[in-house]
Amino acid sequence: MAAPHRSGEIAAYPHPDDVTLSEFLTSHIESRTELKPGAQRMLWQVYRDLLAFFGDRTLLSSITRDDTNKFRDYLAGERKLADATVQRAYRRAAGFFNAAVSERLLEDNPFTPEGFTKIVHKGDLCRQCGGIRKPKPDEFYRISDNSECTLRHFFETVYYPRRLEHRSKKSTERMQTSLNQLAVFHGAEVRFTNLSDDLLERFALWLHGQGKSPATANISLRNILAVWRFAWKKRKVDELPRDVEMLPTPKRLPQCWTIEEFGQLLEAADNCKGSIEGIPANRWWRALLLTLYDTGLRLTATLHLKPANVDLVTGWLRVPADHQKQKAEQLFRLHGETVTALAAVVNFTSESLFPVPWQLSTRMAQRWCCRELRGLLESAALPHGQRDLFHKIRRTSASYLAREQGIAAATHHLGHSSQATTKAYLDPRITNTIHAADVLPRPAPPSSVQKTHRDAG
Incomplete structure (x- = not known):
């Protein structure tokens, strides 16, 4: 990952x-030598917008929150930029001022959370900082005041x-x-x-107010708490979080495909037209769906499988630990039907068992698969919402195995x-x-009960 600009990398003031x-701004952008030309051009464009509005002689410390709101109005009004473009420019400007706060040139970031129409997604502010850099040895411990x-x-x-560092990019x-999100809520880097319980509880409520579900807000809250607890383990903070309340979340029952529904999905796959990376689409989808059903694998791990991982003679599939969430290797015995489907698509000259028209290192590969699966589900007249995609096949595999072999077997699976x-x-x-309705006695009117007794007598 590229290295973000941090304290001490520009000339001291x-x-x-x-x-x-x-x-x-000039010093900050010129110090960002690790950025690609396109990223630098975007920063210079925001630089020109800021100077066009504030002037090149304006003191950094003199800019107020009212000024930043006027800057946003200037972009939308005088510049006539689209709303999405205004928000991107505003976020990048906020990234500049976050750096100024880190350099201790400002106490607070004047770009307020109210200036964002929605939460920053996909690490936008982190990409402005260049992502995660590799720290120098013992760099943190050179800070005298924690x-x-x-x-x-x-x-x-x-x-x-x-x-x-050695986990998936998605976790980072x-x-x-x-x-x-926490920096946007607080108005500056925290x-x-x-840190306090009250700050994090208000942060979770703010996320929920921004349209995030309680479950999503709790994920962000747990991430911040994990960093806080680790800092306490390393003796960088004196106190642990005491009692941070999570937002109450509705408990949903898991749903999987029935055997009949999964059969409908396979039938829709067999009717697919065209090809995927040179493989007939109907064969590609049948092999993928049956592999997912037999193994219960996650989509990411499945897409990273190589032809060398499957033995078409013995029917064994070995899944490396590298792309498994649990970082453990697994071995699966495949059904004969699945082996036959794989034999129809395996190309030992390809790097992937299931090649896709996108690089596996990008999210586009998964998005493409999800979009295509939705099309299959629609053609099969099956539900095709967010909870009806690849993870539902994982639940299907686990549910039927638990019914036959018990929950311990499903856990291992x-x-x-x-x-x-x-x-x-x-x-x-x-x-x-066995369900309650199958074993509960059925109530009957008293008259029919007496009649039954008389008949018996």
């Missing part, structure tokens, strides 16, 4: 209050290299997004001295660490073979 907007360290600096220099992006996690995948329509 002897008189912070006298630093002009032009001076700081109270002056920001949560983001601790994350980049300690938490990320020790906890996330989620953490970055949570830190971005320091250790700012999914690679879970506990049966409590697996229970959230099991559809009670499948696993509960």
Whole structure:
């Protein structure tokens, strides 16, 4: 990952209050040598917008929150930019001022959370900072006053290299997004001295008010709490979070496909036209769906499978640990029908068992698969919402296995660490073979009961 601009990488300012907007922006952008040309061009465009509105001699410390609101109105009114473009420019300008706060040129970021029409997604502010950089040896421990360290600096220099560097990119992006959201809510990067139970509880309520579901808000809250607890373990903060209340979330029952519904899906796959990376689309989809059904694998791990991972003679599939969420290798015995389907698509000259028209390192590969699966579900007249995609096939595999072999077998099958996690995948329509309505005595009117007794007598 590229290295973000951090404290100490630009020239020190002897008189912070006298630093002009032009001076700081020029120094900041020119120090960002790790950025690609396209990213630098976007920063220079925001630089021109800021100077066109504020002037090149405006002091950095003189810009107020009212000024930033007027700047946003200037972009929408005089510049006549689209709403999405205004929001992108506003976020990038906020990234500049976050850097100024980190450089201790400002106390607070004048770009307020109200200036954002929605939460920052997908690490936008982190991409402005260039992502996660590799810290220098013992860099964090050169900070003499831990109270002056920001949560983001601790994350980049300690938490990320020790906890996330060898995990999936998605885990890092989620953490970055949570830190971005907290910075937007607080109006500046959060320091250790700012951390409190009250701050995080208000943060969760704010996320919910911005349109996030309680479950999504709780994920961001847990991410921040994880960094806080790790900082306490490393003796960088004196207190742990005491009693941060999570938002109450509705408990949904898991749903899977019935055998009949999954058969409909396979029939729709058989009717697919065209090709996928040179493989007939109907064969590609049948092989993928049957592999997912037999193994219960996640989509990411399945797309990273290579032809060498499957033995078409013995029917064994070996899944490497590299792209597994649980970082553990798994071995599956495939059904003969699945082996036959795989034999029809396996190309030993290809790098992937299921090639897709996108690089696997990008999210576009998964998005493409989800979009195409939705089309299959629609053609099969099946539900095709957010909860009806690839993870529903994983729940299907687990539910039918738990009915036949028990929940312990399903836990091992999914690679879970506990049966409590697996229970959230099991559809009670499948696993509960005996239901209350099947065993409860049926009530009857008293007259019919007396008649039955007389008949018996």
